[in-house]
Amino acid sequence: MSRGTLYDKVWDRHRVTTLPSGQDQLFIGLHLIHEVTSPQAFGMLEERGLEVARPDLTHATVDHIVPTEDQSRPYRDAAAEEMMSALESNVGERPIDFDHPETGRQGIVHVIGPEQGLTQPGKTIVCGDSHTCTHGAFGAVAFGIGTSQIRDVLATQCLALEKKKVRQIRVTGELGEGVTAKDVILAVIRDLGTDGGVGYVYEYAGPVVESLSMEGRMSICNMSVEAGARTGYVNPDETTFEWLRETDQFADDPERFAELREYWASIRSDDDAEYDDVYELDGSALEPMVTWGTTPGQGVGIGDPIPDPADLPESKAEVARRAQEHMHVSPGETMQGYPVDVAFLGSCTNARLSDLRDAARVVEGREVHPDVRAMVVPGSQRVKRAAEAEGLDEVFRAAGFEWRGAGCSMCLGMNEDQLVGDEVCASSSNRNFVGRQGSPEGRTILMSPAMVAAAAVTGEVTDVRELPEVAVA
Amino acid sequence: MSGAERVTRVEGTGVPVRGDDIDTDQIIPARFLKVITFDGIGEFAFFDQRYTEDDEEKDHPFNEERFRDASILVVNSNFGCGSSREHAPQALMRWGIDCVVGESFAEIFAGNCLALGIPTLTADAESIDALQDFVDANPDATITVDVADERVSYGETTVEASVDDTQHSALVEGKWDTTALMAANDDRIAATAASLPYLDG
Numbered sequence: 001m002s003r004g005t006l007y008d009k010v011w012d013r014h015r016v017t018t019l020p021s022g023q024d025q026l027f028i029g030l031h032l033i034h035e036v037t038s039p040q041a042f043g044m045l046e047e048r049g050l051e052v053a054r055p056d057l058t059h060a061t062v063d064h065i066v067p068t069e070d071q072s073r074p075y076r077d078a079a080a081e082e083m084m085s086a087l088e089s090n091v092g093e094r095p096i097d098f099d100h101p102e103t104g105r106q107g108i109v110h111v112i113g114p115e116q117g118l119t120q121p122g123k124t125i126v127c128g129d130s131h132t133c134t135h136g137a138f139g140a141v142a143f144g145i146g147t148s149q150i151r152d153v154l155a156t157q158c159l160a161l162e163k164k165k166v167r168q169i170r171v172t173g174e175l176g177e178g179v180t181a182k183d184v185i186l187a188v189i190r191d192l193g194t195d196g197g198v199g200y201v202y203e204y205a206g207p208v209v210e211s212l213s214m215e216g217r218m219s220i221c222n223m224s225v226e227a228g229a230r231t232g233y234v235n236p237d238e239t240t241f242e243w244l245r246e247t248d249q250f251a252d253d254p255e256r257f258a259e260l261r262e263y264w265a266s267i268r269s270d271d272d273a274e275y276d277d278v279y280e281l282d283g284s285a286l287e288p289m290v291t292w293g294t295t296p297g298q299g300v301g302i303g304d305p306i307p308d309p310a311d312l313p314e315s316k317a318e319v320a321r322r323a324q325e326h327m328h329v330s331p332g333e334t335m336q337g338y339p340v341d342v343a344f345l346g347s348c349t350n351a352r353l354s355d356l357r358d359a360a361r362v363v364e365g366r367e368v369h370p371d372v373r374a375m376v377v378p379g380s381q382r383v384k385r386a387a388e389a390e391g392l393d394e395v396f397r398a399a400g401f402e403w404r405g406a407g408c409s410m411c412l413g414m415n416e417d418q419l420v421g422d423e424v425c426a427s428s429s430n431r432n433f434v435g436r437q438g439s440p441e442g443r444t445i446l447m448s449p450a451m452v453a454a455a456a457v458t459g460e461v462t463d464v465r466e467l468p469e470v471a472v473a
Numbered sequence: 474m475s476g477a478e479r480v481t482r483v484e485g486t487g488v489p490v491r492g493d494d495i496d497t498d499q500i501i502p503a504r505f506l507k508v509i510t511f512d513g514i515g516e517f518a519f520f521d522q523r524y525t526e527d528d529e530e531k532d533h534p535f536n537e538e539r540f541r542d543a544s545i546l547v548v549n550s551n552f553g554c555g556s557s558r559e560h561a562p563q564a565l566m567r568w569g570i571d572c573v574v575g576e577s578f579a580e581i582f583a584g585n586c587l588a589l590g591i592p593t594l595t596a597d598a599e600s601i602d603a604l605q606d607f608v609d610a611n612p613d614a615t616i617t618v619d620v621a622d623e624r625v626s627y628g629e630t631t632v633e634a635s636v637d638d639t640q641h642s643a644l645v646e647g648k649w650d651t652t653a654l655m656a657a658n659d660d661r662i663a664a665t666a667a668s669l670p671y672l673d674g
Contacts (some may be wrong), residue, residue, distance in 0.1 A: 021643035039509035078505035130557035146559030148588030160651040195551035438519040
């Protein structure tokens with residue numbers, strides 16, 4: 001078993017006791033809730049006559065169902081309106097902070113936690129959403145839970161869990177021009193498999209990870225769950241502390257910041273920590289990645305051929321065959337030139353300010369291809385305002401992108417933003433599962449924000465590094 | 474509320490759903506999540522695999538009359554990957570599934586099943602293939618899943634199937650409903666909270 005890792009240290013500090021089942025009872029430092037997975041849990045609490053134990057450690061937002069176009073109430077979609085009202089009433093009865101759209105802080109739950117400084121190193125963080133692992137970028141132990149577990153956390157501020165093994169993923173070298181954090185995690189999942197992380201948490205380390213911004217680290221940690229790992233994290237360092245210093249929690253309280261910084265530094269993995277496994281990836285060898293199939297593990301470098309299912313292990317071959325049929329691709333081809341109908345820049349993986357900047361740099365001075373419907377859905381209302389302050393909205397609008405309100409949007413198609421028929425979407429999101437974007441025939445290609453921008457303007461999957469420079473007046 | 478019911482054994486007929494990496498978006502598509510209770514979501518299990526866009530039935534075991542009363546789902550590897558939505562096991566449970574046997578499961582999915590008292594047992598690929606073939610050929614035959622002794626029996630065959638240790642004791646001892654169990658430790662919860670540097674009162 002691992003010893004001396006951040007995961008071990010945070011686990012030990014939050015372990016309340018061992019339950020008769022052998023599971024550990026773990027105290028939860030922050031419980032994030034949203035409208036889709038919490039109403040049933042509040043219902044379960046009421047059935048049992050229980051109260052929310054720690055409303056002060058519970059924080060709500062709305063993200064999955066909010067329309068990103070017309071946000072006036074009542075929502076046009078009656079089911080969405082009902083979910084919003086249920087959250088308002090569940091939260092409204094209790095002293096729970098709620099980033100309602102009127103607060104100007106609303107956004108995707110994994111964007112708002114970090115931007116407000118609620119996400120901190122050495123915290124245990126849970127949410128009824130599998131991408132809660134995003135918060136691991138700060139050195140938190142953070143993971144998604146189901147609705148019955150939300151009930152447990154609401155009622156006791158604890159979860160019954162078993163400890164996992166720790167695999168360190170060391171990314172060495174340095175990333176080339178046009179290669180980003182998104183490409184790193186798509187390569188990790190390609191190499192280790194969508195079930196490679198089952199039984200593990202992933203610690204991302206090495207020079208590439210250390211040199212990434214917090215946004216890049218979040219993109220990597222965000223997709224840990226797509227690798228089968230329960231969560232992933234990066235040890236907190238100066239980059240982490242600098243991010244936190246400017247957040248709502250600490251901007252006006254440098255003393256509190258200094259106090260907690262000691263704790264944050266103390267929970268870093270020890271230099272001689274022991275891991276259950278170590279995997280090394282050469283970051284210098286990476287190209288921009290795109291998926292060719294229907295799981296996030298079915299990815300290739302932009303210049304690489306799509307694999308022949310016959311060359312894959314028997315267990316992967318059938319899934320690959322079905323995926324290639326769904327995507328209408330053939331072994332030996334590359335994804336370059338694959339026509340695209342929709343470009344979606346959004347989601348908890350890649351809808352932060354730096355992602356919008358990356359994409360805007362590619363878009364500036366260009367126009368969206370006439371056959372492409374392109375949209376930008378900022379991760380939060382703050383991201384949206386910050387982007388507008390820099391004029392990014394104008395860059396996108398001038399090129400022909402729709403500039404939308406904050407939410408999960410077309411990542412999973414729970415609002416009106418959905419693929420139609422067998423449309424192909426170049427997406428900065430995290431999942432290319434069949435039906436994921438709202439149409440059972442829809443086809444999703446995962447890629448980085450800059451690559452989405454490149455696909456939007458050329459109308460096909462394009463190596464962003466090969467787009468000629470555009471002189472911008 | 475006291476402890477939960479003990480789950481030591483599940484008996485019933487089986488239904489095979491073949492394929493690796495069957496994600497929770499396939500088990501229940503996101504558009505069916507726009508509900509504030511789990512009631513009635515059973516009919517949407519595997520919806521897009523079962524119906525065309527024009528609501529015509531496609532080939533899927535959940536559409537076949539011979540599997541309609543099945544309670545034991547037999548799957549392949551990495552079943553339930555993707556979204557953490559408990560709607561997925563809730564939909565399966567409400568369709569009639571009491572137990573899932575497969576090669577491997579995504580962790581959040583297995584955890585969600587445990588919270589509902591649904592055992593998830595794993596066996597090697599060969600045993601699973603054989604069991605799927607058996608169920609396909611014998612939709613009326615009783616399968617016995619012995620959770621306590623970690624075995625699955627059908628026809629003349631018995632195979633080893635493992636249940637992860639904590640799931641095993643939680644189910645067999647009836648300790649899978651964790652709310653009351655954990656609430657009973659309120660003094661220790663308070664002590665743990667008090668020891669955390671980031672919580673100051």
